[in-house]
Amino acid sequence: MSDQKAQLTQSIEAQGLKVRQLKSQAAEKTAIDAEVQILLGLKKELATLEGADKKSNDTKPAKKAGKSSFTLKTAKGTKDYNDKDMAIREKVFNTITKVFKKHGAVTIDTPVFELKEILAGKYGEDSKLIYDLADQGGEECSLRYDLTVPFARFLAMNGKEYPNIKRYQIAKVYRRDQPAMTKGRMREFYQCDFDIAGSYDSMIPDSEILRILCEALTNLDVGKYTVKINHRKILDGIFEVCGVPEDNIRPISSAVDKLDKLPWADVKKEMVEEKGLASEVADKIGEYVKHKGGRDLLEMLLKDEVLTSNANAAAGLAEMGTLFDYLEIFDVMDKMSFDLSLARGLDYYTGIIYEAVTEKSAPPKLAEGVLPKKKSGTDEFDESTVGVGSIAAGGRYDNLVGMFSGVNKKGVPNLQIPCVGVSIGVERVFSILMSKQKTEEIKSNETEVYVISVGDGLLKERMQIAKELWDAGIKASYMFKNKPRLDKQFDVCEKEMIPFAIFIGKDELEKGEVRVKDMRSKDESQKGGVTIKHADMIKEMKARLESL
């Protein structure tokens, strides 16, 4: 831990310097604020680390002394979601699920752990982040790292039954990453995937995926968003015509992928100095990847004879044209930004690729030469220094299922099921929505009616009323006390934002009456509520609840 602390302390100093510099340069307020946020995040991380150190120091001697004391916490990188968190989370899941179901999706569920060999060789460098189960005799297993690989495994096993499927899955995945709680990056987090598997005519499922993504983001109310879109074949064609050697195409592609975080000069440096690309080749690439646009960009590229003479590029551009036609019908073309600098990290994409960003998730702009912090021991950038990043991402991956199906004598996979999909970063959506809402305004239970006694305790009578409400499907509660105080019962209604109360008193019950009150009403004349016949209670409450 002390290594980590030393590193953090260093980062805090560097970040502090940057903030002071910006201030002295009278930089824009938003730019300074962004850097200050990063600084505060780093400080909070350090405090957490120090807290954990302290706690484990406190605990260890007690343990040695044989006491049953221990650290009362959740495991590193995991957290509990309380009732308010879950209320927002359920709303997010329901919104997304509704969109998925509207498009005919089914859901499947795969186990939280897989055989280790299923995950092996799928995530490149990131494989080191995979959680393994202990060897307790039996098979070697690992917690799932994403939902895509288990889905491909499912298709490879059940491809005969499911030659095509539209499926969604909302489930937790696990990565032994350095947690950055301040930015919502955890070791356990939800993914929310929608994929269409099957052999179909070109770009039809692809366009539906993009329509679904836009419906979901619009309904989630995350603010203005843009879907950056590109095509692996166009990108590969560009690399080929610029003169990138074949075995350097993926490394160069992953350098291009950093263009949303780094200025061109730094990316070029990586290409030339680290990856040995000729400077003039890099410059040619630089000319291409600076372009963003829509139809206009596509038309410009179609006029580029060097590019269109490349088979990959020509195929990619043709598909892009078809896709744009479909996206126009689906009325989502205005959300798209055809962006030649989008490359996406994962190797398995074979066709269109995309990434949605919102204004709130866009990384802070860095000045040339200022590098974002890298994750310790890796070559990846620490997202805590570059904004929350994309809010959804995906693409077409036609060969992943084949990796699981084995190959025949000719080396051809026994089963190929082309797929296209999207994964919505619900944790990020969740952070955006939580920041828009005051915690105390979130109603986490759905109780509609509180049954209140006036004067006496009347426990059995309250139980009887509650039972009648439950029988009618009305969400009702009462206080679990023999003789509750009236003010305490009022407090519950207010705290839990329960819209209606039914008051019972001895005299009224004997007359076969109860009182109903709208607890949200500020109308003084309605202060005491309305007396109704007990026999009419259900009818009355149903009518009131319907008009909510």
Add this chain to the structure above:
Amino acid sequence: MSDQKAQLTQSIEAQGLKVRQLKSQAAEKTAIDAEVQILLGLKKELATLEGADKKSNDTKPAKKAGKSSFTLKTAKGTKDYNDKDMAIREKVFNTITKVFKKHGAVTIDTPVFELKEILAGKYGEDSKLIYDLADQGGEECSLRYDLTVPFARFLAMNGKEYPNIKRYQIAKVYRRDQPAMTKGRMREFYQCDFDIAGSYDSMIPDSEILRILCEALTNLDVGKYTVKINHRKILDGIFEVCGVPEDNIRPISSAVDKLDKLPWADVKKEMVEEKGLASEVADKIGEYVKHKGGRDLLEMLLKDEVLTSNANAAAGLAEMGTLFDYLEIFDVMDKMSFDLSLARGLDYYTGIIYEAVTEKSAPPKLAEGVLPKKKSGTDEFDESTVGVGSIAAGGRYDNLVGMFSGVNKKGVPNLQIPCVGVSIGVERVFSILMSKQKTEEIKSNETEVYVISVGDGLLKERMQIAKELWDAGIKASYMFKNKPRLDKQFDVCEKEMIPFAIFIGKDELEKGEVRVKDMRSKDESQKGGVTIKHADMIKEMKARLESL
């Protein structure tokens, strides 16, 4: 594995013998059938084992040869849930969640793994079934074994904010048990818990939990069910007045717990021979625990002066009386069976305990002296030989939170939050419901309208119609082909049970018309559907869908 196989082979032989004996004795058909089922289950397990052996033999040489071949399967004791399984599962979860929310519950979510020390010392012998994560540097963690211990940990951490809470949690738990797939026992399975935490007046939350359990089981439509109910204090009182030494109370209690699976003679044998109880003490216990009933049994016990002079028993009996009053108001007393033989395994219960059984989940009755199979290497009975067991269970546990809160100088827990809860065995509910339904009759997607082209391909026109339906919130699909065949489009409607189709043709579209057809209709006169104005399509479809 060969050990396991040898054991299974032996069990199969013994079971075969039992079946032949029963047949030769002309035993009741249901009794024979039950034993045959067990035999088939054992044979299937053996086949699975042999299959796994074969597979891993097939695989290993390939691996050594450096090929990428591997066993394509899910990890032992886990399975995928396909679209049909999930449709039923979602229905079960929705039914249960609706009941929980009606009673004012909120939900919380805890991580799938906890610090190892959080789970330590909570499950007695069964701790050996806990899955550990590999030591990859950092904390020692384990997958959760149930949802109760993480909930108690949550309360201990957040007790100030949540002095009382009604919470439910539906999530997966993990046990490294010998899987018995034939009976639906898995290493990864869902639990569905509802608990009420907080200090309240006696038996009020307890009675609501039992009401909730009955509402859930009734709404789940699992058939006739009974809730066996008892009280730990009554049971302890009985043991005390019969003369069980204090340190033998829990072991004797766990012997009593086997009475639903074993005849009294076998239980007595365990008490006397294994646990060293005096034979006459065992006989006294035997007199008590044979009783089942309702109010009548309570009244009988209240007249037992020996018993009522015991403080524990007196307290338990008084609470039971209060509880019965409340259960009568809640109209669920007829589902209860006050059963003195119910003891429940877990140590942490402190008050009432209960277990729901359905006719379908009741174990087959064993003849005296015939023992159910024990789990290999343990003292527990293999449920595969005793029916699926209880369908829900729970009780009051007032001291669990205190175990996490640490103690003050006087040895008193820093925080005590009394709890009562129930866990519904959704996997069992699920098995019962799946067995009632034909797979091909389960509609796993919710598509309401299929957009079909007649004559030409009309892809863009179908996309346009689908887009209009989606915009109106209608669940619509179409075939992902440029020129789909008409019969193939009809096939999809039938296979996916899509109720409506919209037909479009070139001529009709030009006239601004579409055709709507109810695909479920057998009415020959409606064969071609009804022609409507394209402009009226949404209105028409909404009306038709509302009347579904």
